[in-house]
Amino acid sequence: MTRFLLKNATVLTVDAADTAYEKGWIAVEDGRIAALGPAGSEPEGFDAVQDLAGHLVMPGLVNAHTHSPMILFRGVAEGQSLLTMDGWYNAIREPELSLVAEDIPPAVALSCAEMLLSGTTTFCEQYFFADEIAGAVRKAGIRAVIAYGIVQLGDPEVGVRELARAEAFLASQRSADGRVIPWFGPHAPYVDNTAELLQAEVEIANKYGSGLHMHMAAGPEDNDVSLKLYGKTAAVALEETGFFNGRVHVAHCLDLSEEDIAVFARAPAASVAYCATAGLRSGREGICPVIDLRAAGVTVGIGTDNVAANNSYDMVQEMRVAGLVASHREGVAQPISSRDLIRMATIEGARALGLDHEIGSLEVGKSADIISIDMRGPGWSPTPDVETALVYSGSGRDVQNVWVQGEALVRDRALVRTQYETVRTEYEAAHHVFWARVQAAKMKAT
Structure with missing residues (x-):
């Protein structure tokens, strides 16, 4: 049985009462939080302190x-709005058609490294x-809900x-340790997944008890298509x-009406991923109505979106932008408190993914998914x-240590399972090969 103790830190538990300890401690046993509390009450007999x-x-x-x-597309979308069909297709979709399976592991490895090193x-x-x-x-050790992305674009x-x-994928990939959780991922409703395909996806998701993760109300096309087909918004x-009878987690939601918000509020397990930086960079006028969603009781997490849209995985930075954008939209100073932004980036995100029983707060019995942030720097x-x-x-660059299920994955700002330099070198080689292939495909097409 592995037992270790973290002590003498400012501890934010993010539990229901937002309990905090000025010089607190956390005891971890076999990957779970065994106990925690204030200074002076620490237990003894640990393998490491x-x-x-x-x-x-x-x-x-x-x-x-x-x-x-x-991450392969970082820096290639300048001047393109990735939340419109034209911008997404021109900047991303066309080169995306040149992707092969071998491109993926080095790219995901670097993404996981960047996320872990910034506290995700x-x-x-x-x-x-x-x-x-x-x-x-699995190789990186991070935890992920992975929704198999489906883009149909009118081809039956x-x-x-x-x-x-x-x-x-749903049938084969769920990991015993809970670090890989397979979901369905229809890219967007009606625009690139037909009504018939969406219904089939719901039936299979229900069969496996899986969630559905998609984009909605991200660009003007979303509602244009459903209004033309049905005279209703996509959500309605x-x-x-x-579709909303099971767990549904939706990204962006820049153009939700009051009726759309009511749909989310009525649903048993519907949530929104608020991607403020991606929305701003897209140039869209719409801004996710986070205050209205939360007032209606809808769970809202925070996401970075891809790093072509955002260019960063830094969730601390994303919390900041999320707060600033909400202030701008509402015309009110800090309509979302810093405490609530932290909750959205932890326990509310966990709740959106159906994992709040396991992660998202520091409580006895939960998985020891913990980060430490150095508060002594500039x-x-x-x-x-x-x-x-x-x-x-x-x-995120202040993050010093990261544990997932009690396993140290970052120690003193260095990856533990592998060296960052190795991950970066392998990615650079894959990046070169991929973009050479894209260029060759362009030349062949002309």
């Missing part, structure tokens, strides 16, 4: 929406090559093929088909409000 004086200790961050292989311990993925993503996730044969592959049309100074200091002055 780590003094984290000057550190903030909190639950690992939950990135509620991203596409990890798309769980992420929600939606993309193709889901088996290859799962393999890279593609829909049939991808549906079969997605079901095979989907509710009428029973940007940090004594403060009565450490949550605001983290959100508006901190950075």
